[in-house]
Amino acid sequence: MHPPAGAGQFDNSLIATTALAYVGRWGGQACVDANRFRSGQCREFVDCVVSLASGGKIWPVDPGGNYQVGFSSVGAVPVAPAAAAEGDIIQIGDHDESNPLHTAIVLTNHGNGTFTVVDSNWVGEPLVKELVGVHDWTPPAAAQFWRLGAVNPNNPGWHMPKGGLTGGSGLIGNQAPDTAINPPPPAPTASTNTVNGLASGIITVRSADADPAHPAVRMQYWIDGKSGQALDNAPGGALLSLDTTKLSDGPHVITTQAMAADGAISPLSAPVTITVTNHQLTIAVAAPNAPLLSGTVPLGVGAAPAADLATETLTLDGVAQQEPMTTSNQLNLDTTTLTAGQHQIKVAVTNREGQTVTWGPVIVTVTGAATGPRAVLPSATAGHADLVAVDATGRLLRYPWVSDGTFGVPQPVADGFADVTSLVAGHFAGPAGAVQLLAVRKDGSAHLYSFDAAGKAVDQGAVNGPIWNNYTRLTAGVFTKGGQEQLVGTDAVGHAQLITITVPPAVIPATPATPATPTVPATPTAATSPASPASPTSPASPASPASPASPAGALPGAATTSLPGSGDTPLSRRTDPHPAVAPAAVVTAKPAITTAIQGLPQSPVLAGAVTIQAVPGADGIDELVSADATGAVATFTFGGAQGFVPVASAPGAPAAVRLPAPVGTPVVGGFVGKDQEILVTGADGQTWLLSLAHPERPAQGAAFQSDAVVPPTQPAQSQHRLSQPAG
Structure with a gap:
């Protein structure tokens, strides 16, 4: 296994000084000394010199016979002629049949396209074959320059000895000093200001340092494998104005190199392909x-x-x-x-x-539900959750769960939510299983909504108490054993409050004389409605004192009617199955809804959380889960006056869910399988589902169905270039 070129394993100038030891001798002697073969041709001589200089670790020969590939395959980096230094190799041609064909080693770069080189089979021709000599040479434009070793900044470089070279053994020129050598800089990053590489006129090519803390001095540009301009580096990278009108229409490959102060040159950057089109739209x-x-x-x-x-x-x-x-x-x-x-x-x-x-x-x-306030409601499929969200027009829409990670066609729930800044779903009143929606508005007020038999949201009135928009994060759960569902509100600096909502009995209007909706069953009771005492189809008033279906504190209409989309709520799942979500009757006199607030100790973890959510824990008590912008997850249980106390993670438990920077409210629900997932929309517009129980699992993209009719055509492909010439 050969060492990577330019990684500091040997001094690049050793290639030159090793070759100089054979000046005036048969070039094949280097191959004999390298235990290779007996040939003194120019390329064989250079190959054997490289093997000797690298201690036998590098053999720059391509089995397919390509001379250029022989160098690149062992890690050599291309060098612009202007930057060529002692020990670099010049190669003309790539196969035995190429004409011209020659290989030489640079001793001195004179800076005008002319070099002093050492090679075999040049000096003495045609009288003396395969003789090693030193001469000045101006290679043709097609010549490739390669560097295998590292540049030594303390090496003064080779100079012609006084009196010149007359041949004979032992002539090695200036031996490289035994000092530390500097490895080359890492390859830079190349980019252009084009869209998918489509280029015309003048474009900008940027070459940026891979390590900005150790910037290069200059950047060398390459176009289609030919060295171009070298520009002084600058903060943020060097910018080349490339005139594509001087290139033919079609694809071209651009690469760049970083050049250090000591002359060391990096490998080429990853190639950037442009397609030049200066003559066709x-x-x-x-x-x-x-x-x-x-x-x-x-x-x-x-x-x-x-x-x-x-x-x-x-x-x-x-x-x-x-x-x-x-x-x-x-x-x-x-x-x-x-x-x-x-x-x-x-x-x-x-x-x-x-x-x-x-x-x-x-x-x-x-998505349509990507960036507006959102919450989750129980799905018609037990164990799963629907998504409710506010769209850009202020409509509250319900996206029913239809399969893992997939939501159905959105159904309108209510209008007038344009000024709503956050939504929280929970069971704050009524029989077990009844779910309400708390909507916080821009002015700091909050209203509580229940749902009627048609699944529409009904405003139950304003919720008195705090200035609701002071809370940057809100969630609902049962945090004490046998307790009721409560809200946790956290402000920007981590102050948390436990909020208990109290909903008094509502004032219910008399049952209308018209028959009840057939889908609403009569409430069994001995008392009949005072508005139609003889009607067997009229349900008893939920507010009637004689009605056993209306416990104290229940919301209007809370009782027996099953709402499509109801089921086990993921917000605070219990071991016992939830009854159906109860609909809300129309309220003419909204009750006064009050709150009791308990201040809790400040938490720096909650202050840095992107989201806090309540998830089912042990003994029917919900836990509080927070995730910050780095994806770090923390779990808390309620400790009374101590507030929310962190729960120690189990050994080996994953601690991050790789949460993307959200642009929409993250929520937790049963969206995939039987686990709880965080649903979050990132800045790229993608809505992701991330497992809380198994954060090591890859995120799954959420899908939203639509009833919109779209003509069939091909799907969009990101960063896919479609070009079409004008007809």
């Missing part, structure tokens, strides 16, 4: 790297030739929106006004001659 669009989109989605638009463009048009579901060309190369797709589900987009650019070229059409999927 072409378009490329960079779509976001996310299968599900939300908010304002930037579409990077590149078109060439760029100087001749007039307009660009974004077409969304068949409706065109034409705009003048911008210098930002970006079109913004506003998804906030779109329904959740699939939509068709395409982008077209038109030049001043009226020619148009189009990217797409492609399909994108909009």
Whole structure:
């Protein structure tokens, strides 16, 4: 196994000084000394010198016979002719049949394209074959320069001895000093300001340090394997203005190198491919790297030739929106006004001659529930959860769970939620299983909502007490054994409060004379409604004192009617099955809803949390789980006056869920299998599901179904370049 080139295993100048030992002698002697073969041809001589200089560890020979590959395969890095130093190798041609074909070792770089070299089979030709000699040489432009060793900053370099070289053994020039050698810098990172590599006119190529703490002095640029300009480095990288009009239309490969102050040169950067189009109208669009989109989605638009463009048009579901060309190369797709589900987009650019070229059409999927306030409600499928969220128009929508990680077509629940900043679902009143929704508004107020038989939200009134928008995080759970469901509110500095909501009996209007809805069964009672005493189909008033179905403190209408989408709530799951979610009757006089607040000690962990959620714990008591921006997870139990006390993690338990930076409220629910998952939307528009029980598992993307009708076409592929010449 040979050592990596340039990693400091040997001094690059040793290649030169080893070759100089054979000046005036048969080149094949180096191969004899290296225990190789008896040949003194130029390439064989250099190969054997490299083997000797590296202690037999490097043999730069390609089994396929390619001379250039022989060097690159053992880790040699290409060098620009202007930067060539002692010990670098010049190779012309790549096979035995190449013409011209020659290999030489650099002794001195004269800076004008001329070098003093040592080689075999040049000096003495044609009279003396395979003789090693020193001479000045100006290689042709096709020559490749390679570096195998590391540069020694203390090496003064080789100089022609006084009186010149006359041949004979023992002539080694200036032996490299026995000092430490500096390894080369790491390869930089190359990038361009193009969209998917589509280039025309003048573009900018950036070469940035891999290690900004140890910046390079200069950056060397390579185009299609040929060395180009070398620029002084700068903070943030060196910027090359590349005139693509001097390149042929078609693909070109750009790489860069970092150059240290001592002359050491890094390996080449990863290649960047551009497609030059200066003579035919072409378009490329960079779509976001996310299968599900939300908010304002930037579409990077590149078109060439760029100087001749007039307009660009974004077409969304068949409706065109034409705009003048911008210098930002970006079109913004506003998804906030779109329904959740699939939509068709395409982008077209038109030049001043009226020619148009189009990217797409492609399909994108909009979540519709990505960034608004959200909460979870029990699903019709026991053990799972529906998502409720506020859309951009202020509608409260319910996204029913239909399968693992997939939500169905959104159903409207209520209007007028545009000023709502957070939602919390929980059981705060009524019989077991009744679920209400607390909505906090921008003005600091909060209202409590229940649900009627049709699944619509009904405002039960304002909740008195705190200034609700002081809480940056809110969650609901049962934190004491046998206790009722309570809220935990935490402010920006980690002050937590335990909030108990009290809902008094509601004032219920008299039952109307019209028959009840057939789907609402009559409440069994000895007393009949005073409005229709003889009607057997009229349900007893839930507020009637004689009604056993209306316990004290129950919300209006809380009793027996099963609401589609009801079931076991993931917010505070118990060992006993939950009854159905109870609907709410229409309330004409809203009750006064009050709160009792218990202050808790400040917690720095909760202060740094991105989300806090209540999850089922032991003995029917919920635990509080927090996750910060780094993905670190902490679990707490309620300790009375001590507040929420951290729970020690089990040995070997994962401590991070790799939570993305959220742009939408994270919530916890039963979204996949039987576990609890955090549902969070990241800045890329993707909604992710991350397991709390198994944070080591990869995140799963959530899917949202839609009833929108979209013409069939190909799906959008992120960073996929589609180009089409103008017809």
